[in-house]
Amino acid sequence: MKNSSASIRHCSLPLILSLLLAGCSQREQNVYQGYIEGEYVYLGSSQAGKLTQLNVARGANVKADAPLFSLDAVDETAALDQAQHQLAAARSQLADIQTGKRVPEVNVSRAQLAEAAANARKAALQLMRDEAQYSAGGISKAQLDDSRANADATSAQVRELTSQVEVARLPGRSQQITAQQAQIAAADAIVAQARWKLEQKRVSAPADGLVYDTLYRVGEWVPAGNPVVQMLPPQNIKARFFVPETIVGGLAPGREIALHCDGCAADVTAKITYVSNNAEYTPPVIYSNESRSKLVFMIEARPSVADATKLHPGQPVTVTLK
Known part of the structure; x- marks a missing residue:
């Protein structure tokens, strides 16, 4: 009996390990590493002038049409x-x-x-x-x-x-x-x-968003076209990750994914918005039939505006396909 029990335990251990490995492998097939990226909006004036007023500070959240900054407008007022x-x-x-x-x-x-x-x-x-x-x-x-x-x-x-x-x-x-x-x-x-021209001397926020940075101080001369405020609207936040060639054919815009980040209270749902048509290599190698497994395709997904504020550009995320 003892030998029989030992034999059962000896036989079941590889089976259990194989099942666990199979389960891990199954889960990892739909899990990929990625990061958060922001598409910044650089706001400046088409007219040159001295910065007379800066209404926002770096890190502030502003509403659409909120005043951001003003340039000296003596000449423009007189011309009008x-x-x-x-x-x-x-x-x-x-x-x-x-x-x-x-x-x-x-x-x-x-x-x-x-x-x-x-x-x-x-x-x-x-x-x-x-x-x-x-x-x-x-x-x-x-x-x-x-x-x-x-x-x-x-x-x-x-x-x-x-x-x-x-x-x-x-x-x-x-x-x-x-x-x-x-x-x-x-x-x-x-x-x-x-x-x-006079209206160009006063610039307002085009949408709700985060003031990511301010690039000039009051009193400085701002050349025409130079950005004064760098904004990040929540709709401009996206996740970017890469999937192998064997997976990309089943992905299309509109498919939901889950984003997990360290410190997030819960996973964030996003929808795929872009699937790249261009393949990339994980390490730089010469293409061959044997290297096809190293082909990856870039995928972009965007969360809802409400969830986008929970994410930050450069933040690593784990992406799970649904």
Whole structure:
């Protein structure tokens, strides 16, 4: 009996070890090592200027549209003010063209017309008298010609002033109005450009996120395009890991995985968002049929926005395929 028991124990031990190893091997097939990566957003201004205000500090969490920093904007404010005044002047000129002359100006033209009409009547009466005198031989032909010329001149002046009064009551010509409208459009564009440049001196957060770093101090000159604040929105946090060639064919975007990290209260669920089409080698080797087992493919997965804040760039994680 003793030999029999020893024999049973001797036979079962390799079996148990093989089962344990098989179980470990089975679990490790779906477990891979990876790390957390962040896609940073570098926020700067398209305009250069001295940093006058820094509203955030490194490590702070900010909401979308929260002010981040401001640059000196004296020149931009003055340019916008000038552009707005030029636009107002252009609009006033258009209104003046469209309304014609003012009432006092029209009244002056009417008074001149009345005077010219009176002179024309007087000249017409004088011509009638001179024609009668010339028929009776009382005046010379030259005096009659002078009387006729005066009557014609005063009559022409009446016609001219009559036209001036009519024109004074008309708006500007269509070509003048069109040209002035173009001036207004140009001035409006200058205002929009000046306002945009001014707005560029104040930069706000594009989304909720972590202020990962600040790159300038108040008082420093910031060249155009240089980032002042480095942000990390939670939706820009992702896990990256590598799987062997034998596994990659069964992975596709949308598949869930579990991320385990040291110190995390619980595993974090993520979804695969990217499966690389390019193979890599674990050590650098020359490709052959024997080295196919060393081929790996990069996989990226993103957790939900709520869970992303639990993870940190550079943090190692253990990835379990579900």
